[in-house]
Amino acid sequence: MNIQEYISSGIVESYVLGLADHEERADFDRMCAAHAEVRKARELFELSLEEQAMLNAVTPSKNIKSKIFAEIEIESEKINDQSFIDDDPLYVADGTRSEGPAKIKAMGWLRYLAAASIALLIISTALNFYLFNQYKSYSSRYATLMAQQTELAKNNDIMRTRLTAYEGTIAMLRDPDMAVIKMPGTNVPTSPDSSSVATVYWNTKSKDVYLLVNNLPQPPSDKQYQLWAIVDGQPVDAGVFDVQSVDGLLRMKNMPRAQIFAVTLEKRGGSVAPEGPMYVLGKVS
């Protein structure tokens, strides 16, 4: 269908008079937007319809205009009222329609409400601040206590380890097969320190050798004490040891036979045969 056919199909009149259905209207709007001729045809029909209506005008009753304007006045106020109500919901809740006092009353309420809100906010802030400080203080105290607790637990572990070591020592000393060989410095006329004392515990059954340092002077750091077993006049190495870090008995080398035990000061790591000075000596009884 070309534009002229479309225009003269009656659609223009149908549209203008409001008789076209939804689809036809949408179609016509599109055609109007696209074609000036369609717009022109619509406008022509509109004008002729308008002219005809004006010619046949029937003047309405005189009072209608004032009624309409009164109504419009109310409508406009409603719009203003609406904005007032929206701003101030308390006014609606109040239900009162009297203009001034209700408004002032509502404002008063609002002011109290605002003041109360601010007061609550201040109290809440102060309380938060106080509680936060309390929290910080407790938190640091807690950290301190935790540190102390850890320290105590560590000490407890050390103590427990030592206790176990001592318990082991005591159990060994109780053993009836354990021979005790006391080695005083006084037994050695050439001892650099005659107050030195050490004791060998020798299990005659298992042949295990333990050493207890009773009193030996701290050696220089390049030197170490060495225990010797004298077997048939020959010195046999029984192991080197340090005097510090001694906790109870030191386990030395196993010794099947021996007549004498002695301690000399040797170079760090020990010697094959004793070279340094002898500090203590004891005979196996």
Next chain:
Amino acid sequence: MGTVITYTEHELVSLLKDRDSKAFGYLYDNYSGALNSIILQILNDVELANDVLQEVFINVWKKIESYDQTKGRLFTWMLNIARNASIDTLRSKNYQNTQKNRSLPENVDALGKGYTGELNIDHIGLKKVLEKLKEEHRVLIELAYFKGYTHEEIAEIETIPLGTVKTRIRNALIQLREHLK
């Protein structure tokens, strides 16, 4: 009446959208008669027409924002508001009851006193133009435009096929345009 002001349609619309009451007064003075005429042609009742006219102008005031100038002239928009409001009233139960109740006594009254309050709406406006159409066309425009029936309803009332209703209404409208020129 004060000084006579005239506006171009464009000026009038933008003033109305700004809720200018002077422009609204002009709109009423200019168009109330033409709109009242179409309302009367549909309702045939002066009292009801007054109420509807009032409703129409208040709706124009309220809904002016939704008026789109690209879709047609301001008068066409208002004419359609007036027609729709009138048809709504025509179809309301209230209207149908009042017509029934008063038909006899008032008509008797009218005959007796040479009653002139009631307009002879068959001789004004579009209805006058309709008289120039062929009967089969006139009836369809009457039903569609003045009674607000849909094409489907008309097909049922007149017991003619829907396609025929559509074609006849289109033809009737084309003739109507010729007579309006």
